[in-house]
Amino acid sequence: MMRNVTTRVLNRKMTPMEKFLLAIMAIYIVIVASQSPKFFSLETAFDLARNGSGAMILALGCLIVLISGGLDVSFTAIAIVGGYSSVLLSRALGVDNLLFIVAGAVIIGALLGSINAVIIHFFQLSTLIATLGTASVFHGAMVILLGSKTFTRADVPQSMLDFGAFSIFTIKEENSQYGLTIFFPIVIAVGVLTWFLLYRTMIGRSVFAVGSDPESASRIGINILRTRLFVYMYVGALSGLMGIIYFSGLAYINPAALVGTELGVIAAVVIGGAKLTGGEGTILGTVLGVVLWQLFQNTLVHLGLSSSFNDLFFGAVLVFMLGFIYLRQRQANKRALVFTSN
Amino acid sequence: MKLARSRFIGASVTALAVSALVAGCGTVDAGGGSAGGEDGDKFRIVTVSKVEGITWFQRMSEGVDMFNDAYGDEVEAYQTGPAEGDPALQVQIVEDLIAQNVDAIIVVPNDPIGIGPVLERAREAGIVVGVTEATQLVGTESIDFDIESFDNADFGVGFAKGLAEAMGGEGEYVTSVGNLTSESHLLWLEAANNYIAENHPDMVLVEPTPYENNNDDQQGRELADELLSTYPNLKGYLTTTPSGGSGMASALRDKGRTDVANVSLTLPSVAGPDLEDGYMDFGQGWDPAGWGWALNSVALSILKGETVATGDDLAWELGGYESIVVDGQLILGNDIQPYIPGQFSDGNYPF
Numbered sequence: 001m002m003r004n005v006t007t008r009v010l011n012r013k014m015t016p017m018e019k020f021l022l023a024i025m026a027i028y029i030v031i032v033a034s035q036s037p038k039f040f041s042l043e044t045a046f047d048l049a050r051n052g053s054g055a056m057i058l059a060l061g062c063l064i065v066l067i068s069g070g071l072d073v074s075f076t077a078i079a080i081v082g083g084y085s086s087v088l089l090s091r092a093l094g095v096d097n098l099l100f101i102v103a104g105a106v107i108i109g110a111l112l113g114s115i116n117a118v119i120i121h122f123f124q125l126s127t128l129i130a131t132l133g134t135a136s137v138f139h140g141a142m143v144i145l146l147g148s149k150t151f152t153r154a155d156v157p158q159s160m161l162d163f164g165a166f167s168i169f170t171i172k173e174e175n176s177q178y179g180l181t182i183f184f185p186i187v188i189a190v191g192v193l194t195w196f197l198l199y200r201t202m203i204g205r206s207v208f209a210v211g212s213d214p215e216s217a218s219r220i221g222i223n224i225l226r227t228r229l230f231v232y233m234y235v236g237a238l239s240g241l242m243g244i245i246y247f248s249g250l251a252y253i254n255p256a257a258l259v260g261t262e263l264g265v266i267a268a269v270v271i272g273g274a275k276l277t278g279g280e281g282t283i284l285g286t287v288l289g290v291v292l293w294q295l296f297q298n299t300l301v302h303l304g305l306s307s308s309f310n311d312l313f314f315g316a317v318l319v320f321m322l323g324f325i326y327l328r329q330r331q332a333n334k335r336a337l338v339f340t341s342n
Numbered sequence: 343m344k345l346a347r348s349r350f351i352g353a354s355v356t357a358l359a360v361s362a363l364v365a366g367c368g369t370v371d372a373g374g375g376s377a378g379g380e381d382g383d384k385f386r387i388v389t390v391s392k393v394e395g396i397t398w399f400q401r402m403s404e405g406v407d408m409f410n411d412a413y414g415d416e417v418e419a420y421q422t423g424p425a426e427g428d429p430a431l432q433v434q435i436v437e438d439l440i441a442q443n444v445d446a447i448i449v450v451p452n453d454p455i456g457i458g459p460v461l462e463r464a465r466e467a468g469i470v471v472g473v474t475e476a477t478q479l480v481g482t483e484s485i486d487f488d489i490e491s492f493d494n495a496d497f498g499v500g501f502a503k504g505l506a507e508a509m510g511g512e513g514e515y516v517t518s519v520g521n522l523t524s525e526s527h528l529l530w531l532e533a534a535n536n537y538i539a540e541n542h543p544d545m546v547l548v549e550p551t552p553y554e555n556n557n558d559d560q561q562g563r564e565l566a567d568e569l570l571s572t573y574p575n576l577k578g579y580l581t582t583t584p585s586g587g588s589g590m591a592s593a594l595r596d597k598g599r600t601d602v603a604n605v606s607l608t609l610p611s612v613a614g615p616d617l618e619d620g621y622m623d624f625g626q627g628w629d630p631a632g633w634g635w636a637l638n639s640v641a642l643s644i645l646k647g648e649t650v651a652t653g654d655d656l657a658w659e660l661g662g663y664e665s666i667v668v669d670g671q672l673i674l675g676n677d678i679q680p681y682i683p684g685q686f687s688d689g690n691y692p693f
Contacts, residue, residue, distance in 0.1 A: 038571050047567040051560070143425065148395035152588075153615040154689060165596060177598045250559045251592055252612075256396065257559055301568035306522070307554045307561075 014284070017273035017325065021288040024317065028295060036302035042171065043178045044298075050249065052294035053183035056287070057242040058265045059272075060194045061235035063286045066269055067198070068231045069211035069278025070127035074116060074135035075239040076262045081142045082109035082236070083243020084255045088146055090157055098159040105240035112138055113236020117228040139259060151253035164248035183245055190238065195283045203230050211278030267314065268293040271321045292317065384418045385645045387638050389448040390435050391423030397611060398630055399423060401693035402450075405634025405658075416646075419638050429453035436460045439469075446470035446641040450633070451479075458484040470644050472637045475526075480672045486644055489636050491628040491662065491677040494526055498533025500678050501605055504624030505538070505545075505580050508603035512544035513577025515603075516569055518553040520583045527582040528552070530607075534580060548573060555586045562589025570597065578603040584612045587625065591616035610681055611691035617683045625681035629660060631693070632677050636663045640673060 014022075033040040058075055065072040086104030090096065112134070120130045142148075153161070167179025198204040206227045209217040218224050247253045272289030274281030296313045300306070333339065389406050391399040403421040410419040424431030429452040437460060439447050447464055451457045454476035461471050461484040471485045479485050505515065517535075519527040531552055538545050553569070555562040562585035569576060570593060579590050579602055587606020591613075594602060600620055606613065608625040616622035639656045643649070650673065656663035662677025 036572055038574060041571065044571050047564075047571065051564045051567065054560075140425075143395060149400075150397055152612050154611070154691075175599065175601060178596075246560070250563060250588075252559055252588060254559060298564055298568055301553065301565065301572045304549070306551065307556070 012284075015273060015282065016328070017321065018282070018285050018288055020321075020324070021272065021285070021292060025288065025292050025295065028292075028299075032295075032299045032302050035304070039299065039302045046178050046180050048291075048294055048298055049184045049187075050181040051298060052290060053181065053187045054242050054246045054249065055265060055268070055294060056187045056290045057190050057238050057245065058262075059269050059286050059290045060190055060283070061238035062265050062269045063272075063274055063281050063283070064194065064198065064207060064231050065127070065235050066266075066274040066276065067211045067278065067281045068207045068227065069214065070120070070228075070231065071266070071276065072116065072127060072131045072232070072235055073262045073266070074112075074131035074138065075235055075265070076258045076260070077135040077139045078109050078112045078236050079239040079243035079246065080255055080258050081112060081138045081243075082106070082240030083247050084142060084253065085146060086240070086244065087151070087157065087160070087247065087253055096157045096159050098163050101157065101160065102241060102244050105244045106237045107240070109236040109238070109240025109243070110233040111236070113232035113234070113239075114229055116236070117225070117232035120232070121225050121228050135259070135262075142255065146255075148255045150255070153251045156247070156251055156253055160244065160248040161251055163244075164251055181249075183249065186241075186245070190241075191283060191287065197234070198283070203227065207231055208279055211280075213279075264293065264314075265290075267318050271318055273321075273325065275325070385416060385446065385642060386442075386444040387417055387419040387446040387448065387641050387645075388439050388444050389419070389421040389634060389637065390432060390439070390450070391421055392432070392450050392452050393427040394421075394423040394425060397609065397693060399450075402630035402634040404693075405629075405631030405636075406638060407634075408631070408659075409635050409638040413642065417638070417642055421634065427452050429456045433457055433460050436464060440464050440467050443467070444469060445645055446472065448472045448474075448637040448641060449476075450474055451476050454478045458482060461485060470641050472641050474633055474637060477672065481670065485671060487640055487650075487671050487673055489633070489640060489666075489673045489675065491633060491675050493674055493676075494529040495533040496676070497626070497678055498530035499537045500626050500680065501530060501580055501582075501607075501624075502534035502537040502541075504626060504680065505534070505578050505603060505605040506542045508605060508623035509545060509578040511542045514546050514548045514573060514575050515578030515580060516547070516549050516553065516573065516576065518555050518565060518579075518581040518583070518586045520557040520586075521554055522552065524582075530582055531580070545578070548576075555581065555583055555589065557583050557585050559585045559589065562586045563592055564589075566590040566593035570594075570599070570602070576602055578605070580605045582607045584608045587622055588612055588616060591621035594621045595619070608681065609691075609693060610686055611693060613681055614686040614689070614691050617681060617685065618687055620683065623683070627679055627681065628677040629662065629679060629693070632658050632660060632662045632675070636666075636673075636675060639663075 061075055082105040085108050086101050089104055090101045116131055116134055119125060119134065120127050166182040168182055168185060170177050170179035198207065206222040209222055210224055210227045214224060246258060268289040269286050270276060272285030293314060296310050300309055391402060393399060406419055406421045422435060424435060432452055436447060440463060447469055449457060451473060455478055458479055465471050473479055473485050473488050474490065476488055477490065480488050517531050535547055553565055555565050566589045581587050584607060587604060587608050590604045594604065604622045605624045606622060608627055613622050613625040617625060635658045636656045640650050650668055652668045654666055656666060663675045667674040
């Protein structure tokens, strides 16, 4: 089964966007490696896997929202609220168990996501406006109800510390060691699950249908509310999971963190070829978009550049890719004699 | 019947409104007298933090509360602040306080220049204004005084000494700041690097421009990973944000390395476990509770018509303000707190 899934994923022909991203990535890696020989090492790859895993999980959730034709900016707030509430709950109950903490965060995340879906559906609001509002409401309510105390290593639940420090295998060197974080297989699992849901289930196909054209989708009998509930609960659940990964990885629980970084995630998904107008987007593209983003973010020291260059590179690629996507779209439309605004 | 009832409601609402108006006039009249006149001759001193809820300003409010307890028969002192670190929200709070005609306002500005005009209005209304971390306002009409916890150069030298000791006086080191726009961070590093260049010629700053960690925990960790891989011979790291120090500590911890000296601006509760476990070698900071106390103390002196001069002791029990230096509006304390391994082995952190 597993093998079947992977071959199916890999046998698909790559889109031009994906090829293009791979090319940029390859060129960039060569440049960095030529500047800083230490860059091209397993240790760097493992560092990247560790530091980028949170962003990757958020991006996979974000991809589903974009495919459904929405734009969610509340997922970082949900990650923090889900993660923080769950940690407080486990502390209050004295249950220092990772499964309990993760389950708590995932459930709270899914619940908050369902609130998003209901508001978007019944008030017929733009998803951006609705989630912009709920992001503040969720985070504000958390600060009012639960406070905003930070927990440093001494107060972080032991199970989370162990989780954050766990490597699936470790390579020992003379006076140091490095390992592949447990987050990595989790990210892979989330990727496969997302792929399966999107491409192998009815609900996943209806996400594409709703994203392409909600009107037609509802006429062919797709339940729009159910689809939206699925989309926003799924992204909420992933956000909750990411919150725990984020807090565990840093061994520091700061409820003011993360909020405000959502646009970076959305941009990475868009670079990966997901269309802001809905109906299009691929897992592989998203993965490549996030990896490129993380590469830029984690290599500037190697290149001897200040952190402002990260924004410059990323922004340049974003603008270029968007131009590329829409140019191709227009050409395709012309060929097919389709005359629409997008 | 329906009509009669609504008319009755209307009448009572009007009556209520009128009585409220009258009552309002009454308080304004009474309050219009001498400062601090109405509420039992106590001076009202309000401290406005950058943002409420975080550890740092919770600790500051402890200093304010201690001051309130110690001088309870003369003052009513408390701390408030915006829920987010937003300059505009701070301005609104100060405007409210001016309207309430408090006697003194203490502010830790999010944006010193931006809050200047409203502070000037407070002073025009006869309110004493004290600030900290706002040397840009020294010499303007916006403030009565600015207290800085320490001299920036001394603070930088403190870092340098800690780093030199941890590195054994030799090897490569790099630095990071929150942002290259944070002036005080750059002043500390400049003083630290100069001190090291003069006293420890075998210590080499391999990259003269400090790296940035944007005061972000995740970026602090990513930067540490990158530095460790870019500079294989790195022996020291000096960073001016708590995120920078804990990021390096967590990278060293995961990689099982103890060969890099990690020196950081920090808080005891953030650095404690890392200091104990050997992933941070030296931390330095100051106590925001001392801020709260010192700022209120000077405001009270001014309200009572007393002068504050160099050498005065602000009677802060945890130290740092025994002998202040006064230079016009600028008041310097000497609250430089070193945090070293073993100091918090009992797991009790003051803040």
